Amino acid sequence: MDLTSNMSNKIQICRAIAIIAVVIIHSCPLGYEGIIIRCFVNFAVPLFIFLSGFLTRTIDCNIRIFYKKRLLRVFIPYCIWSIIYMIASNKWDEFVFYFITGQCCGIYYFMAMSQQTVDK
Structure with a gap:
């Protein structure tokens, strides 16, 4: 643009x-x-x-590349830091619920929002 x-x-x-x-x-x-x-x-x-x-530049509109970037830049770090936070806080009883809803840590609720943006 x-x-x-x-x-x-x-x-x-x-x-x-x-x-x-x-x-x-x-x-x-x-x-x-x-x-x-x-x-x-x-x-x-x-x-x-x-x-x-x-x-965001929309030079490459390939959906596979878009989701590969999402996986590497957002989802994998989200998984790693969610597990680290759950280990530190010892809240394993509802890990799946917290993980799916972005509540492992208080600031993770914006992770679902970040999935909507496109990387440069």
């Missing part, structure tokens, strides 16, 4: 807003104030995922 200067500037503004929102997310106070603030800044990670997919 060839970006015009205007499109590129708009994308950079979106990235800057998302970066600021992530900083706010990580510095939110606990309690009700934090809950209220998070309602307005939780768009940051989905925005990064959207921009990643939007800016």
